[in-house]
Amino acid sequence: MTLFLCSIEGMALAQTQLPEPFAYPTKGQTQEQQQQDHFACYSWAKQQTGVDPSQLSPMTTAQSSQQGQMVQGAARGSLLGVVGGAIGGNVGEGAAIGAGVGALTGLFRRREEQQQQAQAQAQLQAAEQQQLANYYRAWTTCMQGRGYTVN
Numbered sequence: 728m729t730l731f732l733c734s735i736e737g738m739a740l741a742q743t744q745l746p747e748p749f750a751y752p753t754k755g756q757t758q759e760q761q762q763q764d765h766f767a768c769y770s771w772a773k774q775q776t777g778v779d780p781s782q783l784s785p786m787t788t789a790q791s792s793q794q795g796q797m798v799q800g801a802a803r804g805s806l807l808g809v810v811g812g813a814i815g816g817n818v819g820e821g822a823a824i825g826a827g828v829g830a831l832t833g834l835f836r837r838r839e840e841q842q843q844q845a846q847a848q849a850q851l852q853a854a855e856q857q858q859l860a861n862y863y864r865a866w867t868t869c870m871q872g873r874g875y876t877v878n
Contacts, residue, residue, distance in 0.1 A: 745859050748867055754874035761875075768869035778862040783855050
């Protein structure tokens, strides 16, 4: 008898920490029958839960570059410094001070954005893990109903 471990293919499991269930045929199902049952249970679980594991979003975040933040901040600060320097009589010194302050402001904004992105990513990952757990429960129920032991 050929042992065929059914598994859910195409998932972003590296990004989630849920173990993928495996199904063992306990009623002598052929490999072809196992594949048919796997697909039927995949479709049924997807319909029941509204979750398609292959469509869960990748855990990537859109990150702006730190250097870009600094340059933008420095440019804005430099413009303000030029205006301030012109009023005070030293345009070059005002621009230099403004650029430094602007760069620091850009770094502070970048740090705040990173913290917000990390929090959003953690929330997304928790929600996707819950969806995946619901899907796996449905898939497991279906496969057990078709005569498989699922772990």
